[in-house]
Amino acid sequence: MNLEKLKPGVVEILQKPDIEINEKLKNLCQYLQDNVSYYNWVGYYFANHDNQTLHLGPYVGAETDHTVIPFGKGICGQVAVSNQNFVVPDVAAQDNYIACSITVKSEIVVPLFVRGENIGQIDIDSHVIDPFTESDERFLEFVNKEVAKLY
Structure with a gap:
């Protein structure tokens, strides 16, 4: 998968005028899921620093009960604290993992x-077990830099 080829589409989605930010993010999530075969659930969580919680934003994929996640809990909660990318090759090997679905590997x-x-x-x-590479990390960092321009 050449993720570099997806960058112009990311920029195009996020720069469309007259579209609310949540709709842009939902469209972005759909674009990523549609174009990367191993991206099976794509979504955004947003931080409430006062309450130390993450709140589910736009997403595509199976419904989730995890609409609010405390900082430090699960992979997302750990990233809220560490401010670092977190790649989990096999969720079954993670102690602090919040299971969303048995299909998530x-x-x-x-x-x-x-x-x-x-x-x-x-x-x-x-x-899929262990599909994410350094290319995914760099690509998603690019995606988030583009998203940050909306705020």
């Missing part, structure tokens, strides 16, 4: 920074 979470503050993250689940 791996996960990648990349923080979203706006003016130096971690305001949220993109979260991607896969039904």
